[in-house]
Amino acid sequence: MPEDNRFAGLSDAVEDDTSSDADESTAVEYRSDSAGSDADTDADSARSSTDSETETASTDASAATADDTADVADTDTDGDADIDPDDPTAFPFDATEKKTVYVRPETLERVDDARALVDAQLRTDHDVRDLTGREFYDAVFRLAATDTDGLIEEILDARDE
Numbered sequence: 001m002p003e004d005n006r007f008a009g010l011s012d013a014v015e016d017d018t019s020s021d022a023d024e025s026t027a028v029e030y031r032s033d034s035a036g037s038d039a040d041t042d043a044d045s046a047r048s049s050t051d052s053e054t055e056t057a058s059t060d061a062s063a064a065t066a067d068d069t070a071d072v073a074d075t076d077t078d079g080d081a082d083i084d085p086d087d088p089t090a091f092p093f094d095a096t097e098k099k100t101v102y103v104r105p106e107t108l109e110r111v112d113d114a115r116a117l118v119d120a121q122l123r124t125d126h127d128v129r130d131l132t133g134r135e136f137y138d139a140v141f142r143l144a145a146t147d148t149d150g151l152i153e154e155i156l157d158a159r160d161e
Contacts, residue, residue: 090135
């Protein structure tokens, strides 16, 4: 092993990063002070809404996705003129909305395995190629949204583990 400490200077770099974060924080405070107390209230409400969005995304991902799926269906009917006839996918990328979902690594591994199996079966049994991630995950969430009893069982089983 080398005699040099590969972590030497790491604490200095962290301190420098912390001080630059403090500078950015004071810059934001300065701007809000010059704008008045309404800006402070807006900044606080923006921070709290971001925090609540994160919590909501982690706890109600399937419920939110069910609503989003309905929105996507509405978007598809409105944008039929924009569909590329050469695109084999079920819906265009523009009809999607990016959401963050929190899952355990073992669950994600099982979903990835399922995706590979679905892709293989679509190719061999139905001659469907080019399965996109958006198509697969949209189908996963639509299926989850229709089987709420199954979701309840899974949640209760996970809590019992």
